[in-house]
Amino acid sequence: MTDTAAEIGIDRKIDTRHMKVSDEVAIQITRMNKWFGSFHVLRDIDMTVHQGERIVVCGPSGSGKSTLIRCINRLEEHQSGQIIVDGTELTSDLKNIDKVRSEVGMVFQHFNLFPHLTILENCTLAPIWVRKIPKQEAEEIAMHFLEKVKIPEQALKFPGQLSGGQQQRVAIARSLCMKPRIMLFDEPTSALDPEMIKEVLDTMIQLAEEGMTMICVTHEMGFAQAVANRVIFMDQGQIVEQNEPREFFHNPKSERTQLFLSQILGH
Amino acid sequence: MSDLHAHTVAYVRESMIPEQVAPVTERGAVKWMRENLFNGWLSTILTVLSLLVVFWIVADLGPWLMRSVWDAGSLSECRRIWAEAGQPAGACWGVINDRLHQLLFGFYPPHLYWRPVLALVLMIPALGPILYPWVPRKLIWFSAVYPFLAYFLLWGGSIWLPVTAAMGFVAGGAALVLLRPLGTLPATIAAFVVPVIWWIVAAGPFAAVMTQILPIGIEFVRSDRFGGFLISLVIGVSGISLSLPLGILLALGRQSDMVLIKSVCVIFIEFIRGVPLITLLFTASLLLNYFLPPGTSFDLILRVIIMVTLFAAAYMAEVIRGGLAALPRGQYEAADALGLDYWKAQRLIIMPQALKIAIPGIVNTFIGLFKDTTLVVFIGLLDPIGLSNAIRASSDWQGIYWELFIFIGAVFFVFCFGMSRYSMYLERRLRTDHR
Ligand SMILES: Nc1ncnc2c1ncn2[C@@H]1O[C@H](COP(=O)(O)OP(=O)(O)OP(=O)(O)O)[C@@H](O)[C@H]1O
Ligand SMILES: [Mg+2]
Numbered sequence: 108m109t110d111t112a113a114e115i116g117i118d119r120k121i122d123t124r125h126m127k128v129s130d131e132v133a134i135q136i137t138r139m140n141k142w143f144g145s146f147h148v149l150r151d152i153d154m155t156v157h158q159g160e161r162i163v164v165c166g167p168s169g170s171g172k173s174t175l176i177r178c179i180n181r182l183e184e185h186q187s188g189q190i191i192v193d194g195t196e197l198t199s200d201l202k203n204i205d206k207v208r209s210e211v212g213m214v215f216q217h218f219n220l221f222p223h224l225t226i227l228e229n230c231t232l233a234p235i236w237v238r239k240i241p242k243q244e245a246e247e248i249a250m251h252f253l254e255k256v257k258i259p260e261q262a263l264k265f266p267g268q269l270s271g272g273q274q275q276r277v278a279i280a281r282s283l284c285m286k287p288r289i290m291l292f293d294e295p296t297s298a299l300d301p302e303m304i305k306e307v308l309d310t311m312i313q314l315a316e317e318g319m320t321m322i323c324v325t326h327e328m329g330f331a332q333a334v335a336n337r338v339i340f341m342d343q344g345q346i347v348e349q350n351e352p353r354e355f356f357h358n359p360k361s362e363r364t365q366l367f368l369s370q371i372l373g374h
Numbered sequence: 375m376s377d378l379h380a381h382t383v384a385y386v387r388e389s390m391i392p393e394q395v396a397p398v399t400e401r402g403a404v405k406w407m408r409e410n411l412f413n414g415w416l417s418t419i420l421t422v423l424s425l426l427v428v429f430w431i432v433a434d435l436g437p438w439l440m441r442s443v444w445d446a447g448s449l450s451e452c453r454r455i456w457a458e459a460g461q462p463a464g465a466c467w468g469v470i471n472d473r474l475h476q477l478l479f480g481f482y483p484p485h486l487y488w489r490p491v492l493a494l495v496l497m498i499p500a501l502g503p504i505l506y507p508w509v510p511r512k513l514i515w516f517s518a519v520y521p522f523l524a525y526f527l528l529w530g531g532s533i534w535l536p537v538t539a540a541m542g543f544v545a546g547g548a549a550l551v552l553l554r555p556l557g558t559l560p561a562t563i564a565a566f567v568v569p570v571i572w573w574i575v576a577a578g579p580f581a582a583v584m585t586q587i588l589p590i591g592i593e594f595v596r597s598d599r600f601g602g603f604l605i606s607l608v609i610g611v612s613g614i615s616l617s618l619p620l621g622i623l624l625a626l627g628r629q630s631d632m633v634l635i636k637s638v639c640v641i642f643i644e645f646i647r648g649v650p651l652i653t654l655l656f657t658a659s660l661l662l663n664y665f666l667p668p669g670t671s672f673d674l675i676l677r678v679i680i681m682v683t684l685f686a687a688a689y690m691a692e693v694i695r696g697g698l699a700a701l702p703r704g705q706y707e708a709a710d711a712l713g714l715d716y717w718k719a720q721r722l723i724i725m726p727q728a729l730k731i732a733i734p735g736i737v738n739t740f741i742g743l744f745k746d747t748t749l750v751v752f753i754g755l756l757d758p759i760g761l762s763n764a765i766r767a768s769s770d771w772q773g774i775y776w777e778l779f780i781f782i783g784a785v786f787f788v789f790c791f792g793m794s795r796y797s798m799y800l801e802r803r804l805r806t807d808h809r
Pocket of ligand 1: 143167171172173
């Protein structure tokens with residue numbers, strides 16, 4: 108897995124020294140089911156994520172990928188089964204939900220930055236109001252992460268004045284400011300132009316290199332091959348196949364996976 | 375050949391052309407008129423018609439205003455002055471001069487005029503931190519105290535009444551903070567219930583006892599002494615400042631997942647919006663006493679303030695709901711994903727954006743409310759319109775109409791225009807895209 112990620116236009120060597128999967132379980136999902144009304148979106152999902160894993164979730168549109176990762180931080184409620192995040196079970200207990208949400212960062216397809224706040228304020232808001240960090244310290248942390256995503260000079264602008272790629276990198280920085288142990292990405296690049304996709308993927312690769320536990324819903328197969336340790340393929344609300352990326356792409360077992368890959372890779 | 379070629383193609387300017395004045399039709403007034411007034415035959419006709427209307431009004435009103443009399447103690451005195459000058463009648467502004475105090479304060483005791491004036495002056499620092507971001511934030515404490523201070527200044531009496539009322543809010547705030555650890559919902563319910571219990575059960579005896587122990591107070595002024603613009607401002611300002619928070623709560627309640635809260639809010643909003651304000655005002659003046667515990671004589675102005683507030687809040691709630699509906703779901707999700715609880719998400723993320731979208735509608739409601747304060751004339755309160763009737767009833771000013779109405783209209787216009795300009799300033803200031 109040390110290939111250069113040339114396919115997605117990132118031609119540096121990927122540093123795998125910190126990409127270590129530990130024995131510690133970060134997320135444990137057992138026999139989880141979810142319905143939207145009478146529509147069975149997620150069916151008997153079983154999934155264990157260890158600390159340090161980098162998982163890519165793919166599958167056709169409407170297969171329930173977004174719903175799955177939104178269940179992990181309770182943006183959606185599941186109706187049966189169990190989800191345990193970092194030792195905390197997600198139930199209707201608000202305290203547990205708050206605890207999980209402050210451990211889990213999320214990046215959305217449409218960035219969802221707060222347009223009435225500056226970039227810096229976007230990044231300091233949750234640390235100040237949820238973590239109760241003093242303002243000055245929160246600003247230092249925010250600037251640290253804005254430098255990491257390479258846009259410290261935009262700190263005082265408003266989201267509406269930034270390009271899509273810049274906004275998505277701010278969204279990543281905003282999540283990181285909460286010092287999460289797990290990051291969820293829901294198609295973070297699919298609203299972006301190719302040039303901007305590259306800068307966002309680069310940021311995500313950098314995160315992976317630092318050993319962050321990540322679950323990414325994405326169709327960027329180059330990214331999957333470069334950093335993922337596991338690819339999960341979903342269809343009709345079920346996990347159909349999962350494997351390490353090389354096997355998954357070169358030797359898919361299920362017919363559905365083969366069909367999906369042939370469509371998405373264009374051969 | 376090549377010489378000739380070079381001669382025709384290559385070119386060097388020898389003298390620069392200085393800037394020249396644009397032709398008359400593209401300049402200043404002429405250009406402006408061509409573009410704005412005579413741009414096509416329809417626009418030309420409209421321009422001519424408007425000019426005729428303007429001319430007609432000015433020709434009628436101008437001479438009348440030119441013959442204004444400022445210094446007169448009665449309408450007959452004005453008439454005498456015109457007769458002596460051999461003129462037809464004009465504007466007799468003497469009435470404003472003569473009755474200004476009444477128009478401003480009603481029958482408020484003249485030796486206490488300083489109290490409403492002081493209350494009005496103190497309103498400036500109280501509004502400052504709310505209206506303008508450059509005013510020091512610390513002043514917001516004064517804004518919080520101001521309503522109770524203003525009540526004390528205007529009505530007087532024992533200081534313990536406004537103090538005990540304020541303590542209800544303090545108790546509510548304390549309940550919210552102390553019960554936070556138990557969860558948002560219990561804390562929120564307690565924040566509403568605790569002050570109500572305090573006001574109903576403890577406030578009366580507490581105020582009475584404290585007045586016995588420490589009788590601090592100033593001369594009491596009964597509500598029926600209030601009148602004129604004082605009444606419009608008291609009702610208008612209280613209605614405006616109470617209806618916004620209440621409207622926000624109603625709008626949030628209407629969006630709530632909890633069926634009980636939601637239906638209470640929907641019924642309230644639909645009921646109030648379906649009833650004319652004047653009906654509510656009659657209810658305030660006649661019926662409310664039946665619902666209140668016997669023996670409490672609840673002040674008429676306070677009752678009107680409550681009704682006007684409820685009325686405006688129902689409209690406000692719908693305006694704000696429009697703002698909420700315009701926000702993408704992603705904003706709520708991002709706030710949730712960052713771990714903000716309901717009230718923090720509302721306060722920091724949702725409301726600032728929803729209110730910004732709703733500014734034109736909110737200010738519209740404010741202006742409507744302020745002008746509707748003149749309806750209190752129908753339940754016997756002497757607002758400026760009511761006073762104009764009272765003034766006309768005196769033998770001195772019998773038969774005077776226009777001067778009073780123009781004056782009252784002008785004062786209302788100043789307030790409403792001020793609000794409208796402020797809302798434009800606010801919209802400009804809050805614009806965060808492409809700045
Ligand atoms: N709030 C909702 N209410 C009802 N149905 C929903 C809701 N959200 C999603 N669905 C349905 O659930 C199914 C799964 O949706 P989901 O967004 O998880 O798919 P996805 O795999 O992320 O697809 P895409 O690649 O298009 O994002 C879809 O059929 C969708 O129509
Ligand atoms: Mg999706």
